[in-house]
Amino acid sequence: xxxxxxxxxxxxxxxxxxxxxxxxxxxxxxxxxxxxxxxxxxxxxxxxxxxxxxxxxxxxxxxxxxxxxxxxxxxxxxxxxxxxxxxxxxxxxxxxxxxxxxxxxxxxxxxxxxxxxxxxxxxxxxxxxxxxxxxxxxxxxxxxxxxxxxxxxxxxxxxxxx
Amino acid sequence: xxxxxxxxxxxxxxxxxxxxxxxxxxxxxxxxxxxxxxxxxxxxxxxxxxxxxxxxxxxxxxxxxxxxxxxxxxxxxxxxxxxxxxxxxxxxxxxxxxxxxxxxxxxxxxxxxxxxxxxxxxxxxxxxxxxxxxxxxxxxxxxxxxxxxxxxxxxxxxxxxx
DNA sequence: CTAGTTTATGTTATAATATAACATTGCATT
DNA sequence: AATGCAATGTTATATTATAACATAAACTAG
Numbered sequence: 609x610x611x612x613x614x615x616x617x618x619x620x621x622x623x624x625x626x627x628x629x630x631x632x633x634x635x636x637x638x639x640x641x642x643x644x645x646x647x648x649x650x651x652x653x654x655x656x657x658x659x660x661x662x663x664x665x666x667x668x669x670x671x672x673x674x675x676x677x678x679x680x681x682x683x684x685x686x687x688x689x690x691x692x693x694x695x696x697x698x699x700x701x702x703x704x705x706x707x708x709x710x711x712x713x714x715x716x717x718x719x720x721x722x723x724x725x726x727x728x729x730x731x732x733x734x735x736x737x738x739x740x741x742x743x744x745x746x747x748x749x750x751x752x753x754x755x756x757x758x759x760x761x762x763x764x765x766x767x768x769x770x
Numbered sequence: 771x772x773x774x775x776x777x778x779x780x781x782x783x784x785x786x787x788x789x790x791x792x793x794x795x796x797x798x799x800x801x802x803x804x805x806x807x808x809x810x811x812x813x814x815x816x817x818x819x820x821x822x823x824x825x826x827x828x829x830x831x832x833x834x835x836x837x838x839x840x841x842x843x844x845x846x847x848x849x850x851x852x853x854x855x856x857x858x859x860x861x862x863x864x865x866x867x868x869x870x871x872x873x874x875x876x877x878x879x880x881x882x883x884x885x886x887x888x889x890x891x892x893x894x895x896x897x898x899x900x901x902x903x904x905x906x907x908x909x910x911x912x913x914x915x916x917x918x919x920x921x922x923x924x925x926x927x928x929x930x931x932x
Numbered sequence: 933c934t935a936g937t938t939t940a941t942g943t944t945a946t947a948a949t950a951t952a953a954c955a956t957t958g959c960a961t962t
Numbered sequence: 963a964a965t966g967c968a969a970t971g972t973t974a975t976a977t978t979a980t981a982a983c984a985t986a987a988a989c990t991a992g
Contacts, residue, residue, distance in 0.1 A: 613910035643959095645969070665948065683970065685950065701863035702918050704949060704978095719903060721912045730910055736902035741881060741921060744896050748775035749926035750883045756864050758918045759903060764911035805988085807940070826978065845941065847979065852940095866949095866978060 612710040613721065613730035616659040617763045626656045629708050633696050636713050640694065650675070651687040652708070655697055660727035661705030664688065700729065702758045707731075717755050723763035725770070730763075774872040775883065775892035778821040779925045788818045791870050795858050798875050802856065812837070813849040814870065817859055822889035823867030826850065862891065864920045869893075879917050885925035887932070892925075 615625065633652055637644040644652075654670055655662050664684060671679045688706060691697040695712045699705070700720060707720075707729055716733040723729065737757065745752045762770065777787065795814055799806040806814075816832055817824050826846060833841045850868055853859040857874045861867070862882060869882075869891055878895040885891065899919065907914045924932065 609906070609909070611910065613912070617910070617912075643968080647970075663948085664950075680970095680972070681950070682952090682972080686970080701920070719906050721907060721910055723912075724915060730912070732906050732910065734902060734906050737899065737906060740896060740898035740902050741919070744771070744881050744894050744899060745883060745921060745923065747771070748773065748779070748883055748892055748894065749929070750775070750779075750885075750892070750921070751924040751929050752921055753886060753923040755921045756918065757903070757920075758863070759907060759912070759914055760917065761907065761915040762913040767911070767913050805939080809941075842941095842943070843979070844943080844981090848941080 609732055609734045610711055610716070611730060611732035611734075612659075613732060615710075616728050616730040617723075617765055622658070625659075625708075625710070626653065629656045629696075629710070632712055633691075633694075636694060636696065642690075642694070647683060648687045648690055651684060652691055652696060655691075655706055656708040659707070659729055661700045661703050661707040661722070661729055663703070663705045667706070698731070700758060701756050702760065717757075719757045719759060721763070722758060722760050723766055724760050725762060725766040728763050728765075771894055771896045772873055772878070773892060773894035773896075774821075775894060777872075778890050778892040779885075779927055784820070787821075787870075787872070788815065791818045791858075791872070794874055795853075795856075798856060798858065804852075804856070807849075809845060810849045810852055813846060814853055814858060817853075817868055818870040821869070821891055823862045823865050823869040823884070823891055825865070825867045829868070860893070862920060863918050864922065879919075881919045881921060883925070884920060884922050885928055886922050887928040888925060890925050890927075 630649070630653060634644055650671060651667065654667055664681070668679050668681060668684050671684065688697070692699060695709055697706050697708055700707060700722065703722065710731055717738055719732045719734055719737055721730045721732065741755060742752065792811070792815060795806055812833060813829065816829055826843070830841050830843060830846050833846065850859065854861060857871055859868050859870055862869060862884065865884065872893055879900055881894045881896055881899055883892045883894065903917060904914065
């Protein structure tokens with residue numbers, strides 16, 4: 609299993625998460641020969657401001673505030689589509705929100721553990737879950753193209769607090 | 771494994787699905803001492819018109835047409851909330867749409883196999899998937915409250931056709 | 933059976949999320 | 963500089979969902 613659950617649910621030096629993500633993104637864009645433009649980089653950075661999924665309109669508001677000029681939905685959604693396409697971020701369907709991928713570039717399909725209280729979300733690439741899903745699909749004759757596994761509940765911290 | 775994938779992805783007498791669902795709903799409502807009002811029943815029936823998840827606004831339009839009077843969003847969303855609460859329908863987050871539950875009343879958390887082409891969606895209650903997710907959550911110290919496992923791809927029929 | 937209570941529905945308005953369509957700009961190579 | 967393509971700007975609107983308050987229907991106790 610690959611996961612960032614230790615980091616996501618503990619106190620940590622988040623600047624390192626942000627910087628690592630940004631550096632990985634730059635490398636990936638070079639490798640893929642695509643452009644990490646200022647807008648795209650700003651969107652990625654803002655999404656990485658925490659381990660909580662961020663809604664598109666919160667993103668728009670924060671970017672507008674930070675840059676001093678009004679960002680409009682299409683601009684931001686285009687950047688999001690770009691980042692999604694490269695696997696640098698994921699969309700959390702149950703929240704209509706976006707979160708940075710801690711291990712981009714490697715093909716993986718994931719379990720997201722979304723805390724209902726604090727919002728912090730860990731990503732886990734788990735072989736047992738994936739193989740069980742693949743087996744299920746196979747038995748139904750179903751060909752998998754993509755999947756969303758989103759678990760909502762309480763993270764270790766919020767669980768302790770309540 | 772419990773699943774309706776054989777039925778959902780084959781030709782079948784769908785009236786039987788619809789009638790069975792309706793009868794189960796009536797029984798459940800009696801047992802739970804809640805009211806399956808005309809609106810709620812109409813919404814459930816319409817959702818069961820096929821094995822394809824139905825969006826709230828399609829539902830509104832169809833109900834309006836069928837009943838001859840304009841149904842408004844709150845009316846329909848309230849019926850949907852009621853049915854969701856009883857587990858008679860599920861919400862497919864990746865589609866913002868609703869589908870009937872083929873085995874309501876029994877506690878289960880499911881894998882949905884959503885065909886990208888025809889929309890037909892099967893529900894599978896799979897012990898291996900669930901236990902793998904539970905184990906993953908446990909390792910992260912995460913307490914599960916609910917989960918959404920939505921797999922998108924090609925159903926057996928659409929796979930054959932393409 | 934009726935007054936009071938709860939549950940359900942009606943109604944108006946608006947919030948929140950996302951995309952279509954077309955214009956303009958900027959960069960990359962000739 | 964001329965061209966072509968990728969990215970962004972701009973306007974408008976589609977789609978999904980909920981808040982807030984008014985009315986009506988159904989149940990419950992006396």
